[in-house]
Amino acid sequence: MVSLVLVSHSRKLAEGLQEMVEQVAGPEVRVTVAAGTEDGRLGTSAPAITEAIRLVDDGHGVLVLIDLGSAALSADLALEDLEPAQRARVRISAAPFVEGAILAAVEATLGSDLDAVAAAAARAFDLPKLPQD
């Protein structure tokens, strides 16, 4: 199953989202967090993201979701430290953090491939917060 890594500046934010993802998509979903700095401050860490990817990848690929700003830079750096074969099955998603993670997680539990899971996350841009009628 495609796995998810939630990258956030805040450990609390990422862990809260992980809890939501697990509740919505079910316990079989493969999701982990890489959030905060090693000394517990707000920030993102490329080595932590690399480690999270290695931990969670079962060979079906990993979608990395990011909160904002330098999370993207850290995620890019994290990919450079992966073996090329593993890097080839990791994708960084630009999708909105919360909606993207939920949509990707449910798609992953359907057994979809990385392209489909990434596409599901990207469709979060079109998900209205409020009813549109």
Add this chain to the structure above:
Amino acid sequence: MGEIRFLLIDPSGLHARPAARFVQTASRFRSAVTIVHGPREANAKSLLSLLGLALREGSEIALRVDGEDADAALTALTTELAPFVRRIGTTRQIIGGVS
């Protein structure tokens, strides 16, 4: 093909968790599964599509299942929806016919 109509009776409509369960169950079947809400139709194998209907308490929906395993799918999906809906329409079974 089978179709059942429901009235949503849950005060919070169909929220993310049951919607996700519904998508997961629908995806286990070969049949096409569609939720119809007024003029809009959602592919019930896509969470975004389903959430995009913005179903609320009082929404009338039709669950439409079309395919070789439609009977089993209707049974499973009706069970998923049961806590949130009241059934208001009967099943139409049209085998090899024109709807």
